[in-house]
Amino acid sequence: MPNPAKLPAWAALKTHVTDIAKLHLRDLFANDAKRFEVFTLEACGLFLDYSKNRITRETMPLLFQLARESGVEARRDRMFSGEKINSTENRAVLHTALRNLSNTPVMVDGSDVMPAINAVRERMIRFAETVRSGEWRGHTGQIITDVVNIGIGGSDLGPLMACRALHRFGHPRLKMHFASTVDGDQISSILARINPATTLFIVASKTFTTQETLTNAHTARRWFLDSVGDEAAIAKHFVAVSTNATAVTAFGIDPANMFGFWDWVGGRYSLWSAIGLPVMLCLGPDNFQALLAGAQAMDRHFVEAPLEKNLPVVLALLGILNRNFYHFPSLLISPYNQALDRFPSYLQQLDMESNGKTIDLDGQRIVDYETGPIVWGDSGINGQHAYYQLLHQGSQGVAIDFIASIEHPDAPPPHGPILMANFFAQTEAFMRGKTESEVRAELTQQGLSGEALEKLLPHKIFEGNRPTNTILMQTLTPESLGALIALYEHKVFVQGSIWNLNSYDQWGVELGKQLAKTIEQELIASEPATRHDASTNGLINHYKQRLLGA
Numbered sequence: 001m002p003n004p005a006k007l008p009a010w011a012a013l014k015t016h017v018t019d020i021a022k023l024h025l026r027d028l029f030a031n032d033a034k035r036f037e038v039f040t041l042e043a044c045g046l047f048l049d050y051s052k053n054r055i056t057r058e059t060m061p062l063l064f065q066l067a068r069e070s071g072v073e074a075r076r077d078r079m080f081s082g083e084k085i086n087s088t089e090n091r092a093v094l095h096t097a098l099r100n101l102s103n104t105p106v107m108v109d110g111s112d113v114m115p116a117i118n119a120v121r122e123r124m125i126r127f128a129e130t131v132r133s134g135e136w137r138g139h140t141g142q143i144i145t146d147v148v149n150i151g152i153g154g155s156d157l158g159p160l161m162a163c164r165a166l167h168r169f170g171h172p173r174l175k176m177h178f179a180s181t182v183d184g185d186q187i188s189s190i191l192a193r194i195n196p197a198t199t200l201f202i203v204a205s206k207t208f209t210t211q212e213t214l215t216n217a218h219t220a221r222r223w224f225l226d227s228v229g230d231e232a233a234i235a236k237h238f239v240a241v242s243t244n245a246t247a248v249t250a251f252g253i254d255p256a257n258m259f260g261f262w263d264w265v266g267g268r269y270s271l272w273s274a275i276g277l278p279v280m281l282c283l284g285p286d287n288f289q290a291l292l293a294g295a296q297a298m299d300r301h302f303v304e305a306p307l308e309k310n311l312p313v314v315l316a317l318l319g320i321l322n323r324n325f326y327h328f329p330s331l332l333i334s335p336y337n338q339a340l341d342r343f344p345s346y347l348q349q350l351d352m353e354s355n356g357k358t359i360d361l362d363g364q365r366i367v368d369y370e371t372g373p374i375v376w377g378d379s380g381i382n383g384q385h386a387y388y389q390l391l392h393q394g395s396q397g398v399a400i401d402f403i404a405s406i407e408h409p410d411a412p413p414p415h416g417p418i419l420m421a422n423f424f425a426q427t428e429a430f431m432r433g434k435t436e437s438e439v440r441a442e443l444t445q446q447g448l449s450g451e452a453l454e455k456l457l458p459h460k461i462f463e464g465n466r467p468t469n470t471i472l473m474q475t476l477t478p479e480s481l482g483a484l485i486a487l488y489e490h491k492v493f494v495q496g497s498i499w500n501l502n503s504y505d506q507w508g509v510e511l512g513k514q515l516a517k518t519i520e521q522e523l524i525a526s527e528p529a530t531r532h533d534a535s536t537n538g539l540i541n542h543y544k545q546r547l548l549g550a
């Protein structure tokens with residue numbers, strides 16, 4: 001892949017943005033009455049309004065030219081066909097095969113991966129059906145009422161987010177719990193609320209070596225055996241999701257109770273694999289398939305639609321524009337459906353772990369352009385009453401994706417319209433701001449004049465001109481959520497391709513895992529730590545002294 005900053009389209013965009021940067025979004029709307037019609041798109045049940053970006057009709061062709069010059073389409077086809085585009089790990093990248101419900105062959109190293117994918121999914125379906133129906137019984141013959149997923153990162157965020165987002169479709173008897181952190185508090189508080197005889201633990205770890213997950217899993221196992229006292233009972237209460245059958249067996253879970261996946265499924269892209277087992281248990285196999293179908297529809301759209309009408313491509317290019325040409329350091333994800341409150345955290349991992357890199361695919365340090373933005377967010381309506389202040393009037397701009405559904409089936413009147421009024425009002429406010437003359441007129445109408453008015457005036461001016469995207473779906477369903485997630489997965493892919501990155505490795509995660517292992521030994525050693533810098537040695541020794549009460 002070429003260095004994007006050396007491409008003709010990049011230079012053209014730079015000149016173009018310098019030309020239009022002086023125009024306020026208000027001017028852009030005033031200059032083009034058809035802006036909404038021109039800058040909206042709909043596919044796979046998702047409607048995107050991107051007219052509130054700092055673009056003109058000349059901007060988008062330049063961005064599409066950049067995508068073409070970068071070879072995005074060829075790289076996309078290489079990914080879908082099973083080529084090993086994850087070059088630092090020599091792996092294919094095939095989360096799309098996991099939702100290939102049409103079952104067309106997908107070849108890796110000369111063999112079709114579809115039969116193995118289908119076989120695992122069939123086992124998941126059979127298992128989920130028996131647990132949901134009550135046919136699967138715990139060791140005392142009781143039915144399962146609680147499911148605890150033990151996993152972290154990619155083995156936690158996706159299932160957690162999807163179960164919360166789609167709780168309306170959840171099984172009425174099954175309570176879902178998620179244990180990820182190793183602070184002990186989280187797993188202890190879950191264990192305090194459940195009954196070992198009616199609980200199913202899913203130990204979810206691609207590698208089955210992750211310290212946090214294995215520590216939580218051992219704690220759960222000990223707690224279970226302390227209560228039950230019979231190792232044979234484990235088979236009825238512990239299942240594993242992993243690629244590492246040896247480690248699963250060593251932990252004490254029968255491989256018959258293991259659901260596998262493959263090294264070509266990245267952790268943060270694994271929701272569609274057996275890592276989605278909690279989602280299937282909670283929502284049922286049909287809804288899980290609908291989630292896959294929604295994602296598959298987006299895959300098809302991504303492959304088949306021309307770049308100009310391609311949702312992930314358009315979203316990615318706008319992100320490139322905001323990051324590399326307007327230099328916005330961060331992207332806020334603002335969902336207005338409360339059920340999507342964990343969607344920003346999910347996207348944070350997806351985007352930041354994929355494109356938070358500065359070494360390009362050729363091993364060269366990237367010096368002439370910025371890569372992935374800081375992605376963050378929470379429930380949008382809560383954000384309005386917290387951090388939106390800085391977004392409106394702070395010293396740095398932030399790009400924002402607003403997400404909501406049109407229908408809110410469980411919302412009693414007048415909740416839906418009030419929520420959506422806020423949603424639309426915010427996108428308008430970020431675009432328009434409030435000018436000095438508008439504030440002056442408003443204050444005058446309120447009866448203010450003279451010095452009092454002049455004093456208050458500057459505080460009430462809003463610059464506006466903040467770029468936002470608005471994504472609307474009809475209702476939050478398994479299909480629409482599947483499409484929404486896949487939209488962002490492909491967006492991240494397109495951006496990574498243009499930035500010439502390998503979006504599918506995560507060496508930064510590995511470093512933390514390695515260092516913690518060494519320090520863990522030092523924490524239990526009797527002698528003080530000396531091998532680190534003064535701060536790290538000092539902190540370790542301070543901790544040890546205080547822990548021992550010295």
Ligand code: G6Q
Pocket residue numbers: 152153154155204205206207208209210213266267268269353506509
């Ligand atoms: C995801 C990352 C990371 C990973 C966790 C858990 O892409 O690699 O978040 O998912 O570190 O790893 P295991 O599933 O191997 O326990």
